[in-house]
Amino acid sequence: MITRRFALLLALGLPLPALLPGPWLLTAAVLGLAGLAATLDVLVAAPLNGVTLRRSGEATVWLGGTATVTLTVGNGSGRPLWLRLRDRWVPSAGADNTEHRLNLLPGEEQEIITTLRPTRHGDRPAVRVTLRSYGPLGLAYRQRRQRWDRAVTPEATLRVLPRFPSRRLLPEKLAKLRIFDGSVVTRGRGQGTEFDVLREYVIGDDVRSIDWRASARTHDVVVRTWRPERDRRVICVLDTGRTSAARIGDEPRLDAAIDAALLLAVLAAKADDRVDLLALDTAVRAKVEGGGHRTKLPRLIGAMAALEPALVETDFGLVAGELLRRDHKRSLVVIFTALDAAPIVEGLLPMLSRLTTRHRVVLASVRDPETAQLAQLPPEGATAAEVHVAAAAELALAERGRVRALLEQQGVLVVDELRDAFASKVADVYLMLKAAGRL
Amino acid sequence: MRSRRWWRFALPLGVVAGLALTTGIVHAVEQPDPTDASFLSPTSDAGDGARLLAADLAGAGVRVSVRTRSREAIAEAAAAGPVTVFVTTPGLVHPSSLDLLSTLPPQVRVVLVAPGEDELAAAGFDIPVRGPRWTAAAPQPGCSTDFASAAGPAAVQRRQYGAAAYPAVRCYDDALVEFPTGRATITLVGAADPFRNDRADEHGNRVLARGLLGRDPTVIWLDLHEREPAPDDGAGRPNREDEQDPGADGSGDGQGRDGDRSGDDAGQDPAGDPQDGQGDGRGDGESAQGGGNAVTDSPLARAFPPAVWATLALLALAALALAAASARRLGAPVAEPLPVRVRAAETVRGLGGLYQRAGARSTSLATLQSAARRRLAEHYGLDADTPTDEVAERVAATVGRPVVEVRHLLGGGVEDSDEELARAATTVQNLVRFVTGQQHWQQGPDEGNET
Known part of the structure; x- marks a missing residue:
């Protein structure tokens, strides 16, 4: 394939037919010479088969951090290599500079360092490295088809772990845990303790x-x-259905749920409880159970990283199916979902009684401050449209209140908090239950 | 700020450019079009017709013979005695016929109306043309010919002819030039204005036109309004012999002359071709008509020398190469599904919009009032389903307003205008805020109860 330099060469030949006699012949001559030079150039260019690619670098990063990945390019052909390459990642991986020019002598290797600033959590793969080998004159180059480029691209995936802002709450919560550890020791036997x-x-x-x-x-x-009970079971159920896609403030509800679930998991792991994870909408998206204490947390975090909201109605029957299996011991089931009437009343309520008989159920929902704001009219100067929206918001609030009352009637603990206090509140509920020995 | 500054710069320029453009378009539209049937037609009453002139000539005893084919006119002129050939649209006459004009016999005068440089070149004259001006000017005659001195100033100066190479009579600042060739006398008039109906009465236009054309007993008026085909068309083959055909219609004399001339033509052209190069494209093409292929024979191909075409071809190839080089990407962009984004209060807003469209004012107000009652009941520690009257009594006691008024506020009826609804809803909420949280909402009861 030709380069722009080839076009420039043709353009440089422009005065020849204009000034000298025999214009058509000269045109043909200019074209022929340029074509010949380009052909020679492409023949001399190093073959792409000889290029070797290796990749190394970080495999995981927290969202908001940066990761560096190194791509080592080697020239295995016997000729000098003038290479231009583009290392393409998915856009959300936030690769900084993707295009590089390298001049490699035969047998030489060079490293390309790419800094990634991911914008979303989940797996962020490198898609393809496109190679282009130029001839020494720069008139023409070799480049293969995309499929070939994809085949030679070394596999690399950056796992971006979800944001965990409530990490900062961890010391406080752990201190609480220790306090009641101590109080149990001094208090002796009672609810929530076991023989040590x-x-x-x-x-x-x-x-x-x-x-x-x-x-x-x-x-x-x-x-x-005596010591506090251990090896209690905590199951985090993350609803990844349509209600989890709603944006509370600047992030989807699911991210808030992941944050709270992470805090809960870390806390429970520190308290020597077993934490399992179940993420589902119409199908089970992620499931982490069993395994040792030590490997559990990384597995949980990794599983949560890949979760994405889907625009489907969550099938709570799946939850029941998973949790009512015979071998499941009594657990604390924390369902992270939204306190919306339709999915709860039609999906969750029918199987709630069976769930609550075997497990302790907590329903955690991030409250959307916008609805409450919409329900409030300004002290003066409201328009009719605002009044109608306020009425709709009041209806939604009333409905939420009714659903909450219904759930509490069934013996479900409901956590309905704003984003800032959400994770903390969920952790508090866990600590409270643990202290009271009601796990 | 930056955009305002930009506007301040761009707006006046834009207005001026718009005005200039509009003026240009209007001017172009206003120009008489030689291809209009009325243009300098002896039978047309339109503004750009020349019926007045034809009538004047007839009144002066001049015979006007209207011809619509140049070859016919030339043949007639060649046959007749002293005669004036009036060519109104030299640009539409076929070049080969123009060439014949100067070969007419010496007693013939040929008057060309505003010929351009190309037409003059085709007719075999090397006369530089200046202009055209925006409109025709009317300078003083500046010469002593009888028609000019009789007319005085006349609107002929749109184009000016630098006929310095000829022993010419030059009037009106070179806008009217008359010069003898070896044979016929040629008169070039720089504008069509003197002959037009609507300009006849301006300056000395009418007198000038009559004077110019009334010098001979006969005027052959070439009234041509579309580009003439090659005169050989009728015969089918571009053959030199066939060129005599139009002449055959006229008279034997003309026929012979035509034949002579075309013989000259054929002999001269190939010789004239190389040195003329770009300038005389038409002569070039005429000689090539016999041989060459269709592409190189097209008028466009003949308009420029091959060097231009070769350079253009190379330029096109370079552009093509540039396009091809730019087209190949260093790998296609990578696509990725975007995460789902749903606004949290979307359904609430949607429902509000539905209420509004349905005009459900009473429903909306009732919803807000029941929410207010619930909050008030909660505030007073009553049951949620306490009757409105009881709540109203408690509120009235707190606020110091009549119970009826508060009761109306909390359970009032249907409002029939948007303003009423907004006022009622705001009042209810203000009341609740006042009762439940005085320390936060610094509002007097007056404000809460303005109905």
Whole structure:
């Protein structure tokens, strides 16, 4: 294929037919010479088959951070290589400079460093590296078809983890956890505690916790110690259906849910509980269960990274199907969804009674401040349109209130909070339940 | 700010450019069109016709013979004695006929109306032309010919002819030039205005036109309004012998002359061709008509020398190469599905819009009032389904207003105008805000109860 330089060459030949005799012959001569030069150029250009590509670099990054990925280009052909290449990522990967020019001697290797600033969470793949090998004159180049380029492109996917702004709440929540850990130790047995170890009695211990049978077996007085229950089960159910696509402020409801679920998961993992994840709309989008404590959190975060809202109605029957399996122990089920009347009343309510008999259910929904704002008219100067919208907003609020009342009637804990306090509130509910031993 | 500055710069320029454009278009439209049937036609009463002139000539005893084919006119002129050939539209006459004009016998005068340089060149004269001016000017005659001195100033100066090379009589600042050739006398008039009906009475136009054309007992008026085909057309073959055909219609004398001339033509042209080059395209083409292929024979191809075409071809190829080089991308752009975006309060707004379109004022107001009652009841610690009267009593006690008024506010009837609805709804909400949160809403009860 020719370059612009070829066109320039033709343009430079323009005066010849204009000034010298035999214009048509000269035109043909200019064209022929340029064509010959271009042909030679493309023949001399290094073959693309000899180019080797390798990629290394970061594989995961938190949303908002930057990742650097290195592409190593080698010249395996026996000729010098004048290469222009474009390293294409999906647009949301936020690659900074995609186009590069390299001059490689035979056997030489060079590194191209691409900085990625992803704009969305999920998997952000590198799509293709397009190669173009120029001849020494720069009149023509070799470039293969897209399919070939895609085939030689080394696989690379950057996993962008979702934003986790409530990370900053973690120390506070963990402190709370420790406080009631301590209070359990001093309080002794009760709801939400389990037997830990036997140890010698020291002055100040509750005499009621002396284990007389164990004391009889040893020479000392032995007391039982208690600790908060462990290995409780927490299941985060993320609704990725249409209601999760609604934007609360600047982000979809799903992102707020992911943030809160992450906080809950980290907290529960620290408290030695088992956290499972179930994300679904019309099908199960992500499912994380089982596995060791240590690998659990990374798995959870990775699974949540790939979640995207879908414009479909969530099938809560799937939730019931998953949670009512016989081997499922009693768990804390936190359903992250929206407190909208239609999907809850028609989808969730019918199977709620069966769920609540086996599990403790919490329904967490980010409240949309806009509806409440719309319901409020300005003190003066309102228009009829605003009044109608306010009435519609009041209806929506009333409906939400009714749904909430219905859910609470069924024994469901409802968390309906604004975005700022949402994750914190969900964590508080968990801590409260754990402290009360109602997990 | 920047855009305003830009406008301040662009607006006056735009207005001026618009005015200039409009003027240009209007002027172009106003120009008489030689291809109009009325243009300098001896039978037309239209503004650009010349019926007045024809009548004047007839009145002066001049015989007017109207011809619509140049060859016929030439043949007649060649046959007749002293005669004036009046060519109104030299631009439409076929070049080969123009060439014949100067070969007419010496007693013939040929009057050409506003010929351009091309026409003059085709007729075999090397006369530079200046103009055309925007409109015809009417200078003083500046010469002593009888027609000019009789007429005085006349509107002939649109084009000016630099006939310095000929022993010419030059009048009206070179706008009217008369010069003898070896044979016929040629008169070039710089504008059509003196002959037109609507300009006849301006300056000395009428006198000049009559004087110019009334010098011979006969005027052969070539009234031509479409581009003439090659005179050989009728015979089918561009043959030199056939060219005599139009002449055959006239008389034997003309026929012989025609034949002579065309013989000259054929002999001269190939010789004249190379040195003329670009200038004399028509002569060139005429000689090529016998041989060459269709493409190189087209008038456009003959208009420029091959060097121009070759350069243009190379330029086109270079442009094509540039387009091809730019067209190949370094990999196609990558597509990616966008995430779904739904505004949170979309359904609320939609429902509000539906209410408004349906004109459901009473429904909207009732919804807001029931919400207000619920909040008030909650505030007073009453049940949610407390009757309106009870709530109204409590509110009236707090606000210090009659119970009836508050009751109307909280459970009032249908409003039939948008203004009423807006006022009622605002009042209800203000009331609730006042009752439930005085410390936040610094509003007096007066404001809350203005109905």
